[in-house]
Amino acid sequence: xxxxxxxxxxxxxxxxxDDLLEQDVVAVALTWxxxxxxxxxxxxxxxGLPRAAADGVGVSPVxxxxxxxxxxxxxxxxxxxxxxxxxxxxxxxxxxxxxxxGWAWAPADRFDQHGAPHPQDERGLARAVADRLTVHGYExxxxxxxxxxxxxxxxxxxxxxxxxxxxxxxxQVELSxxxxxxxxxxxxxxxxxxxxxxxxxxxxxxLSTTPEDPVHAADTSVLVRETIRAISMRHGMRASFSxxxxxxxxxxxxxxxISLWRDGRNAxxxxxGWFGLTDEAxxxxxxxxxxxxALCAIGSPSVAGYLRLVPQHWAGAFAAWGLExxxxxxxxxxxxxxxxxxxxxxxxxxxxxxxxxxxxxxGIVEQARLPEPVGVDPVALPEARRLPTSLxxxxxxxxxxxxxTEAFGAEFAETIVDxxxxxxxxxxxxxxxxxxxxxxxxx
Numbered sequence: 001x002x003x004x005x006x007x008x009x010x011x012x013x014x015x016x017x018d019d020l021l022e023q024d025v026v027a028v029a030l031t032w033x034x035x036x037x038x039x040x041x042x043x044x045x046x047x048g049l050p051r052a053a054a055d056g057v058g059v060s061p062v063x064x065x066x067x068x069x070x071x072x073x074x075x076x077x078x079x080x081x082x083x084x085x086x087x088x089x090x091x092x093x094x095x096x097x098x099x100x101x102g103w104a105w106a107p108a109d110r111f112d113q114h115g116a117p118h119p120q121d122e123r124g125l126a127r128a129v130a131d132r133l134t135v136h137g138y139e140x141x142x143x144x145x146x147x148x149x150x151x152x153x154x155x156x157x158x159x160x161x162x163x164x165x166x167x168x169x170x171x172q173v174e175l176s177x178x179x180x181x182x183x184x185x186x187x188x189x190x191x192x193x194x195x196x197x198x199x200x201x202x203x204x205x206x207l208s209t210t211p212e213d214p215v216h217a218a219d220t221s222v223l224v225r226e227t228i229r230a231i232s233m234r235h236g237m238r239a240s241f242s243x244x245x246x247x248x249x250x251x252x253x254x255x256x257x258i259s260l261w262r263d264g265r266n267a268x269x270x271x272x273g274w275f276g277l278t279d280e281a282x283x284x285x286x287x288x289x290x291x292x293x294a295l296c297a298i299g300s301p302s303v304a305g306y307l308r309l310v311p312q313h314w315a316g317a318f319a320a321w322g323l324e325x326x327x328x329x330x331x332x333x334x335x336x337x338x339x340x341x342x343x344x345x346x347x348x349x350x351x352x353x354x355x356x357x358x359x360x361x362x363g364i365v366e367q368a369r370l371p372e373p374v375g376v377d378p379v380a381l382p383e384a385r386r387l388p389t390s391l392x393x394x395x396x397x398x399x400x401x402x403x404x405t406e407a408f409g410a411e412f413a414e415t416i417v418d419x420x421x422x423x424x425x426x427x428x429x430x431x432x433x434x435x436x437x438x439x440x441x442x443x
Contacts, residue, residue: 001115009053030108049138056086075418098185099230120176122350147252160203171198201250217347243344247432252310254345259337287363297398299343316341318378
């Protein structure tokens with residue numbers, strides 16, 4: 001980043017300060033999501049925003065080897081007390097936080113001290129893979145479903161804050177003020193919510209947002225979750241996005257919806273293939289399907305995630321696809337998009353969209369084709385292929401996948417593996433109940 005660009009960013013931020021002052025903003029939170037899926041933050045007083053935009057805010061690269069419980073491991077390429085990076089906010093996404101009066105938020109990119117992108121910057125990777133698709137003439141639209149549970153505050157135990165039935169209006173009535181405040185806050189933050197409803201598990205809700213370009217979809221996922229967290233706390237409750245709240249319960253998913261576009265047309269509509277798929281959309285979906293075991297190391301990256309990823313829980317535990325089939329990992333919504341159901345919200349959303357796009361692009365290059373769709377519960381099919389049943393299995397598949405490791409780059413891919421193996425070791429002696437309890441409030 002040269003001096004002219006720095007001064008341009010300084011001027012843009014300075015022009016925003018007066019407007020933010022009028023909205024009573026006193027500080028700006030600059031967030032990034034680490035390899036373990038935890039949203040980390042550094043903040044600046046409002047007056048410091050122009051300096052942060054131009055020069056960045058110092059942050060240690062050691063966060064590349066943080067585990068979800070804040071344990072710091074020593075990786076092959078990261079770890080230790082030496083070094084510094086610079087966080088620079090994306091001013092185009094700067095948002096005044098309706099659920100946190102006095103605060104604004106912006107997602108940040110990480111650079112080295114000379115202004116070059118940090119080779120393990122998650123948001124930068126998502127942008128780079130999206131740019132690769134653009135070179136091939138494609139665009140991607142993406143959006144996340146966000147599932148969470150709300151429990152009573154003041155305890156690390158999970159006590160559901162509602163008693164209403166699954167999907168029941170009674171549950172929504174019980175927390176009517178909470179739901180209204182949440183939806184109002186998201187609307188004030190210009191987040192377009194497509195739908196909101198109670199979900200299956202005790203105290204569980206879900207909302208989905210409108211599709212966006214993949215980097216902004218990941219940004220929105222972060223903003224939505226932190227808004228839910230803030231509004232829940234203001235109502236005396238706690239929110240958890242963990243893939244497994246209690247060991248024998250139904251977990252939280254983080255499904256990704258993704259579609260492929262060329263020349264303004266959705267490739268998942270109007271084709272002559274399965275259910276209207278074009279050849280390009282089929283190849284994209286086939287590329288994702290082929291690499292689902294490896295993708296689990298990115299999209300279901302925690303030990304707790306494999307307590308969730310089991311058959312007959314609508315978690316997408318089988319490497320299969322089908323039209324509106326909620327037990328296959330890939331659910332095709334005809335004429336619209338592909339839903340990837342095996343992902344959960346312990347994942348870094350930037351890594352999720354990056355890895356999924358890389359897999360889909362590889363499918364296009366390979367001219368991959370889908371197998372027969374599955375029109376039943378896959379558990380009834382002897383030939384049905386399970387996705388990894390442990391994080392260790394998923395990590396091994398990721399290490400062996402040349403497409404994904406090339407997309408990440410050797411240093412980044414190996415650090416992902418180091419972090420995943422660190423979590424495996426951390427929970428090696430824990431029971432399912434202990435795993436659920438120790439991860440419950442981390443995401």
